Amino acid sequence: MEAPVNSPGRAEFRAPAGRVYDAYLHLLDRQIIDPDGEMIAKVDDVELEISDEGVLYVTALLTGPAALGPRMGGPLGKAMVAIQARLHGTGGPGPGRIPYHLITDIGSAITVSAQPADLTIRGLEDWVRTRIIDAIPGASDAPQ
Amino acid sequence: MIGRAVAASVFVVTLLAGCAGPSFSHRDYERKAAHTAEEANAVVQTALLTVQAAGKRRAPRQFLDVLLTDAESTLADIQASFEGVQPPEPDADQLRSDLGDLLSRAGDVLSTLRIEVRRGRLGALPETAGPLTGLHDKLEAFAEEHR
Amino acid sequence: MRRFFAITLGILTAIGGFVDIGDLVANALVGSRYGFALAWVVPVGVIGICLYAEMCGRVAAASGRAVFDLIRERLGPRWGLGNLTASFLVTALTLAAEIGGVALALELASSVNYLLWIPMVGFLVWLVIWRVRFERMEQVFGLGGLALIVFAVAFWQLGPDWGQLIHNATHPTLEPGEGRATYFYYAIALFGAAMTPYEVFFFSSGGVEEHWSAEDFAVMRSNVFIGFPLGGLLSLAIMGVAALVFFPAGVQVETLGQMALPTALALGKIGLAVALLGIFAATFGAALETGLSAGYTVAQYFGWQWGKFVRPLQAARFHLVILLSLIAGVMLMLTTVDPIKVTEYSIVFSAIALPLTYLPILVIANDPDYMGEKVNGRFANLFGTVYLVLILVVSAAAIPLMIATKAGQ
Numbered sequence: 001m002e003a004p005v006n007s008p009g010r011a012e013f014r015a016p017a018g019r020v021y022d023a024y025l026h027l028l029d030r031q032i033i034d035p036d037g038e039m040i041a042k043v044d045d046v047e048l049e050i051s052d053e054g055v056l057y058v059t060a061l062l063t064g065p066a067a068l069g070p071r072m073g074g075p076l077g078k079a080m081v082a083i084q085a086r087l088h089g090t091g092g093p094g095p096g097r098i099p100y101h102l103i104t105d106i107g108s109a110i111t112v113s114a115q116p117a118d119l120t121i122r123g124l125e126d127w128v129r130t131r132i133i134d135a136i137p138g139a140s141d142a143p144q
Numbered sequence: 145m146i147g148r149a150v151a152a153s154v155f156v157v158t159l160l161a162g163c164a165g166p167s168f169s170h171r172d173y174e175r176k177a178a179h180t181a182e183e184a185n186a187v188v189q190t191a192l193l194t195v196q197a198a199g200k201r202r203a204p205r206q207f208l209d210v211l212l213t214d215a216e217s218t219l220a221d222i223q224a225s226f227e228g229v230q231p232p233e234p235d236a237d238q239l240r241s242d243l244g245d246l247l248s249r250a251g252d253v254l255s256t257l258r259i260e261v262r263r264g265r266l267g268a269l270p271e272t273a274g275p276l277t278g279l280h281d282k283l284e285a286f287a288e289e290h291r
Numbered sequence: 292m293r294r295f296f297a298i299t300l301g302i303l304t305a306i307g308g309f310v311d312i313g314d315l316v317a318n319a320l321v322g323s324r325y326g327f328a329l330a331w332v333v334p335v336g337v338i339g340i341c342l343y344a345e346m347c348g349r350v351a352a353a354s355g356r357a358v359f360d361l362i363r364e365r366l367g368p369r370w371g372l373g374n375l376t377a378s379f380l381v382t383a384l385t386l387a388a389e390i391g392g393v394a395l396a397l398e399l400a401s402s403v404n405y406l407l408w409i410p411m412v413g414f415l416v417w418l419v420i421w422r423v424r425f426e427r428m429e430q431v432f433g434l435g436g437l438a439l440i441v442f443a444v445a446f447w448q449l450g451p452d453w454g455q456l457i458h459n460a461t462h463p464t465l466e467p468g469e470g471r472a473t474y475f476y477y478a479i480a481l482f483g484a485a486m487t488p489y490e491v492f493f494f495s496s497g498g499v500e501e502h503w504s505a506e507d508f509a510v511m512r513s514n515v516f517i518g519f520p521l522g523g524l525l526s527l528a529i530m531g532v533a534a535l536v537f538f539p540a541g542v543q544v545e546t547l548g549q550m551a552l553p554t555a556l557a558l559g560k561i562g563l564a565v566a567l568l569g570i571f572a573a574t575f576g577a578a579l580e581t582g583l584s585a586g587y588t589v590a591q592y593f594g595w596q597w598g599k600f601v602r603p604l605q606a607a608r609f610h611l612v613i614l615l616s617l618i619a620g621v622m623l624m625l626t627t628v629d630p631i632k633v634t635e636y637s638i639v640f641s642a643i644a645l646p647l648t649y650l651p652i653l654v655i656a657n658d659p660d661y662m663g664e665k666v667n668g669r670f671a672n673l674f675g676t677v678y679l680v681l682i683l684v685v686s687a688a689a690i691p692l693m694i695a696t697k698a699g700q
Contacts, residue, residue, distance in 0.1 A: 042594030108354040129607035206402035
């Protein structure tokens, strides 16, 4: 991550007055949760754009092996990207994407206002759930 | 990187631990014999303690069974390991047969103990284990002498 | 009154839950081989785990996040993955050892070979994790572990010479023929057994499972500062009976049966039965904790939903990791490798992996971003740093000593 970014008045999110967020410190590798505290994913990478004034700003949070792989680099990173590609076919969906405007809070975790529409985020979880866990009796029972 | 170093170290350690190695000199063989006697002595003493608990009705049959069976098989392993080593020159043959004799006698007693405990004859155990006390002394003396 | 009950229950659970197969094996082995000459390691280890468990509990209560969750943020994804790999492997090995310990305890009670128990134990551990409520699970097996107090009773009954004992503990001397290197190797093993990484992962994740908040600080601290030291006393009792019965005879404890034998000699069938119950509860409880910890570490690195506080359907990958870890553990033990040997290796590898766990905790506990006002005070930082240095020394010395002493022979 090159430059610290302000979280400017992007859509609904308002930073506490005067607090500058550093994408590297406060966003990357942080847990993303929904309003109920349910865990969604980690911020594996961020999507950046350059504004007209030449300031870098964050437009989305990226998750999944396709996001983490390139960041990890090295043979391991390449392997992660390759696995994702194999599972989804060539030219796969790429990293899971959570638009920045969904963020409602940045604390010890990043809270987003709603379940992101991008289904690739839930890909592996859904696969494991339907193929394996669902088959075991008691999987849908109330929290134990 | 670190993972590979750890794996290599583990591999080396396992190799070292697993090597019985030939006995090159009489002294080496003598030390090996002494070490074997010590190990066997430990097994014999554990058996004696186990029988002590049996005699005082302080342990149930299942527990005694496991301990005595373990003792018997451990001693058998120790004996097999020792006898698998090539004695250096004919001088060492006496050493080999002396220790081998002690180990065999101890092994016989442990086998009998194991058979009796499985038959539930717990009361007879202390008497059967009688010879073990003498064998314990002899093994200890052997280890001392050849240390 | 309710509060008093809650605190007492917490303390009792912590005492009983402190000991696992690593502690059982390490303390008995060291007691039989060195008498009381390594007794000093236990308090050193206990202080260390108290210090860091309190930090982890504070992290969980203040930030609502578990420790491993935050390790990736602090170390970055590459180092975090390295940390995850090492921590997971050590935890998985420990899990296998605990499964072995449960099977050995069942063997001693039934004389049915432990190998036949292994698959059943693996299944039962999974079933309890799947079905039993977190708090209930902790309480049942924590309180069951209290049965290990019988070792303290047996120690008393065996009539130790207290003067001699204290002298030996404070003036450690080596028997002729014992090397310094082996002595320190076993010191490291004993230290590793007291400070196993999974304990802190579990403690902080458990804090999130039970939704700790600022109100829970008092209970958490009493569990740690009263419960763990008393658990340490249980460890010393196990060392003590081995020292009284086996050390004079020069016999090294290498089986679980030998470890339990002193209770039979001192207290008879009832004493032995209580001891076996305690061993079963302690190792089964530890199997649950290591199984869950295997899931916690992986899920918390990748950001997956984890925990028993949600339906299994909502934490599918987490439960899959636990299932696979249990299967791997069972398969390892079915290769007929000696469970005691597996335990010995698991505690030495724990000692090697300690810095990976404890350095990030110290850093996180000082970060106001997560902790708010509850950051480390000077006391925690001073002692935390001292222990970190100790941990680094231990970790660095472990492999050379293991090679030099051929793993303690």
